[in-house]
Amino acid sequence: MSRKIIIFDTTLRDGEQALQVSLNSREKLKIALSLEKLGVDIIEVGFPVSSPGDFNSVEKISNVIKESRICSLARCIKKDIDIAAQAMSNAKNFRIHIFLGTSNLHIYSKLRKNFSEIIEMAVSSIKYTLRYTNDIEFSCEDAGRTSPDNLCKIIEKVIQAGATTVNIPDTVGYTLPTEFSKIISDIRLRVPNIHKSVISVHCHDDLGLAVGNSISAIQAGAGQVEGTINGIGERAGNTALEEVILAIKTRKKILNVYTGIKHKELYNTSKTVSKLCNIMVPSNKAIVGSNAFSHSSGIHQDGILKNRKNYEIMNPETIGLKIVQFNLTSRSGRAAIKNRMQEMGYSESDYNIEKLYMDFIKLADIKGKVYDYDLEALAFIKLEKFMKLKKYFKLKNLNINFNTLGLSTVSIQLIAGKKLHTKKTKSFNGPLYTIYKTFKQLINFNISLKKFKLITKIKENKTITQVKTVVKYNNRFFNGISVNKNIIKASAKSLINILNDIWISKQIRIKFNKI
Numbered sequence: 001m002s003r004k005i006i007i008f009d010t011t012l013r014d015g016e017q018a019l020q021v022s023l024n025s026r027e028k029l030k031i032a033l034s035l036e037k038l039g040v041d042i043i044e045v046g047f048p049v050s051s052p053g054d055f056n057s058v059e060k061i062s063n064v065i066k067e068s069r070i071c072s073l074a075r076c077i078k079k080d081i082d083i084a085a086q087a088m089s090n091a092k093n094f095r096i097h098i099f100l101g102t103s104n105l106h107i108y109s110k111l112r113k114n115f116s117e118i119i120e121m122a123v124s125s126i127k128y129t130l131r132y133t134n135d136i137e138f139s140c141e142d143a144g145r146t147s148p149d150n151l152c153k154i155i156e157k158v159i160q161a162g163a164t165t166v167n168i169p170d171t172v173g174y175t176l177p178t179e180f181s182k183i184i185s186d187i188r189l190r191v192p193n194i195h196k197s198v199i200s201v202h203c204h205d206d207l208g209l210a211v212g213n214s215i216s217a218i219q220a221g222a223g224q225v226e227g228t229i230n231g232i233g234e235r236a237g238n239t240a241l242e243e244v245i246l247a248i249k250t251r252k253k254i255l256n257v258y259t260g261i262k263h264k265e266l267y268n269t270s271k272t273v274s275k276l277c278n279i280m281v282p283s284n285k286a287i288v289g290s291n292a293f294s295h296s297s298g299i300h301q302d303g304i305l306k307n308r309k310n311y312e313i314m315n316p317e318t319i320g321l322k323i324v325q326f327n328l329t330s331r332s333g334r335a336a337i338k339n340r341m342q343e344m345g346y347s348e349s350d351y352n353i354e355k356l357y358m359d360f361i362k363l364a365d366i367k368g369k370v371y372d373y374d375l376e377a378l379a380f381i382k383l384e385k386f387m388k389l390k391k392y393f394k395l396k397n398l399n400i401n402f403n404t405l406g407l408s409t410v411s412i413q414l415i416a417g418k419k420l421h422t423k424k425t426k427s428f429n430g431p432l433y434t435i436y437k438t439f440k441q442l443i444n445f446n447i448s449l450k451k452f453k454l455i456t457k458i459k460e461n462k463t464i465t466q467v468k469t470v471v472k473y474n475n476r477f478f479n480g481i482s483v484n485k486n487i488i489k490a491s492a493k494s495l496i497n498i499l500n501d502i503w504i505s506k507q508i509r510i511k512f513n514k515i
């Protein structure tokens with residue numbers, strides 16, 4: 001029979017520990033609500049003794065979260081346990097998670113104790129915690145490097161004292177999947193009272209093995225997996241929960257386990273965590289990276305169009321993503337181009353595929369990624385004309401002033417075809433936004449700014465800024481990119497590139513009655 005794996009999320013504790021700027025309680029609550037919506041069984045919300053801010057966040061979250069169980073971390077110290085219990089006193093259900101180093105390294109060189117003293121501290125702390133709750137998790141910190149004899153001994157004692165979950169952390173991400181699964185099997189074989197407790201695993205990703213180790217632990221009988229969304233956490237991070245969850249779903253026949261997770265919430269949860277924690281998800285990150293479901297090579301795109309299963313083991317809708325469109329690049333073939341044209345409502349008789357393909361390849365060589373609106377334009381005009389039209393709007397002059405009160409004044413002279421337009425705008429919304437606002441008023445397109453991303457690097461005594469902008473116009477997203485040593489010029493140019501693309505697209509769509 002299939003076993004349920006308990007999903008324990010520690011994004012707000014182990015994950016938050018690694019952030020450069022701590023989250024405030026409002027941000028933590030937002031993450032907790034999104035984890036609750038995802039169907040996480042246990043949310044470790046903090047380490048309340050560590051700071052008044054952490055205490056307040058735990059308290060606030062405990063008042064609101066009802067579906068998931070709340071958990072707080074404590075050392076084997078009475079004050080930690082009291083404060084953890086106090087912070088969660090309003091929670092519907094709560095767990096106290098206490099931890100203590102069990103490897104010789106931690107015992108002798110960090111805690112400066114001996115093993116008998118460690119057992120005594122663990123047992124007395126668990127007995128003390130029982131006054132607050134029966135739901136007690138005990139973590140053998142650095143279990144991955146703890147001798148099997150000591151690990152089994154302390155686990156037996158803590159279960160006897162009242163621990164209902166025993167956690168086996170690979171604190172420094174040292175073990176290999178075969179070693180880690182043996183640790184779990186040995187515990188199950190050698191600890192006589194192990195049936196009274198759930199075995200949990202908590203892996204770090206120093207060798208990139210956290211998810212692999214967690215999966216092998218499940219195969220060896222672990223009943224709870226700990227981790228964080230997007231794998232954020234100390235050093236190289238923790239087990240990425242979305243990866244474990246989808247591995248369980250995708251390989252359910254072989255693993256014979258399931259989770260209570262609402263998979264469709266995974267993508268949104270990942271986005272929420274990334275945004276609030278200010279940690280970008282790498283594009284190639286499994287499950288939630290922007291490329292995780294996108295196919296680039298012509299052979300793969302053709303294979304996917306014939307049968308998605310050719311190159312997809314999971315479908316993007318599972319995690320709440322809409323169908324992911326192919327990246328159109330110089331590696332794309334005719335099949336992908338025809339498909340995208342069809343998605344835009346054109347039939348093959350509307351355009352010449354050979355001409356379109358040849359122009360597309362030339363443009364892709366210049367531009368890298370080709371967008372819908374580029375393809376649509378190329379289908380109906382020659383590449384040379386397209387390149388010429390891309391210079392319809394030209395910047396003649398841009399003047400900017402800002403003062404310490406925050407007022408920005410921008411005046412722009414823009415050439416549109418053969419005419420010169422001028423506009424001056426003032427705002428307190430920052431100089432870059434004021435530039436955008438001035439352009440918007442100048443050209444009178446009903447656009448809205450969706451992304452304005454700047455990356456500045458120092459190169460040969462100069463600063464070079466790359467600006468990427470995304471603007472929405474008529475339900476379509478237009479992308480502009482520009483590089484310049486002047487941050488203002490780079491920003492203005494990326495917007496002008498977009499304006500030119502919108503202008504071309506408008507001409508084509510008017511001609512073909514698409515608007």
Ligand code: KIV
Pocket residue numbers: 014099139140141142167169170171172202204
């Ligand atoms: O990595 C670790 O050992 C921990 C414990 C506190 C569980 O985070």
Ligand code: ZN
Pocket residue numbers: 014169171202204234
């Ligand atoms: Zn940890």
